Amino acid sequence: MPQLAYVNGRIQPLADASLHVEDRGTQFGDAIYEVCAVMNGQILDWQPHLVRLRRNLAELGITLDMENGPLTLQARRLIARNGHKQCIIYMQISRGTAKRDHAFPGAAPANLVMTVRRFDFAQRIKQLATGIGVITQPDNRWGRVDIKTTGLLPNVLAKQAAKQAGAFEAWMVSGDTVREGSSTNAWIVKDGRIITHPVGTAILPGIARSSLIHLARAAQMLVEERPFTLAEALAADEAFLTSTTAPILPVVRIDGQAVGTGMPGPVVSRLADLVWAEVAQQTGWRA
Ligand SMILES: Cc1ncc(COP(=O)(O)O)c(C=O)c1O
Structure with a gap:
């Protein structure tokens, strides 16, 4: 089964998944992220991760046009589609894609990407x-x-x-x-x-x-x-x-x-x- 990634609403093969070269995460590190552990197909400590993610977005003034409910559904869907019971999910939200300029772009929507990787927790x-x-x-x-x-x-x-x-x-x-x-x-x-x-x-x-x-x-x-x-x-x-x-x-x-x-x-x-x-x-x- 090919590895799958989520990019702005679409689940696609990881090999084909990409963001625009002018994504602000790439150009400025203008992005936040979370990493969660998934064991037995369940996300560990999901609520505290969501709370921290929202706090980080608020601290940087990044607007994610998605509530926690749909975000949770998308994360769970990506985990299920990848089929790994023990894995980590990486979620990254950047301020969006815009012509390179340090100040915030006007109306660019945030870019949300998620990837899932198999992880051997037993080694720990x-x-x-x-x-x-x-x-x-x-x-x-x-x-x-x-x-x-x-x-x-x-x-x-x-x-x-x-x-x-x-x-x-x-x-x-x-x-x-x-x-x-x-x-x-x-x-x-x-x-x-x-x-x-x-x-x-x-x-x-x-x-x-x-x-x-x-x-x-x-x-x-x-x-x-x-x-x-x-x-x-x-x-x-x-x-x-x-x-x-x-x-x-x-x-x-x-x-x-x-x-x-x-x-x-x-x-x-x-x-x-x-x-x-x-x-x-x-x-x-x-x-
Ligand atoms: C600098 C730093 N400190 C601490 C942690 C541990 O945080 P958490 O327990 O949420 O994984 C991380 C995790 O990536 C980190 O990057």
Whole structure:
């Protein structure tokens, strides 16, 4: 079965799907996006993703001429037509197609595209046994990284640096504060306290992040939303990251130095049980 994509109301083969060369997403990064996990054919945390998508559109003044109901139907239709039970759906909305000019075009309708890719979530459960390594990179992004825009060049360069270093992720550090990863949120555990950077304008408010805070607090675990330094991270008992495509992974090395024992620890293991139980509860999916 060919891969299918959605472009402005039409589902078509991915190989033929395209936007105009003057799409503002291409020319200016003038676009927002969402990535959602689909397990057992069900979209995880769909409502919070929709809320964030709408907030991002509002922050940038992009008008999408489609309500949440039809958007949900189109997303589900594309997932069903692609036929993958475990996949991710990528949705991108740009300010539209217009003659290149920095200021907003008058009446150009937004461009909405969606793609679906098969994704192996079971690998994330296997990775819980070993954990992953991260490197650090200077956070040289703009001042509104809370808006999920396609302007991701610093994130791309940071992730490539991680890949070249044989690491899974790059943690973006500003001054001595660890903010987040290039595509994940960053966490440490010290004396049983679970610590992550607060939301605001300096990090992306991750959906996996907010779900984990909710689950941890419901289980009477202590969560502190406050900035933490790289020195604190290196001296932490445990560390981990979260995202849609890596719902929870232990971080066992930072810049080649072991975190805690250098092996995944008990707090992350307990959190992972909570996270994957929530996935099973919402979608029915079990590895
Ligand atoms: C910079 C950044 N931080 C954090 C995240 C994690 O967000 P979510 O949990 O919504 O996937 C992402 C996801 O793409 C990201 O790009």
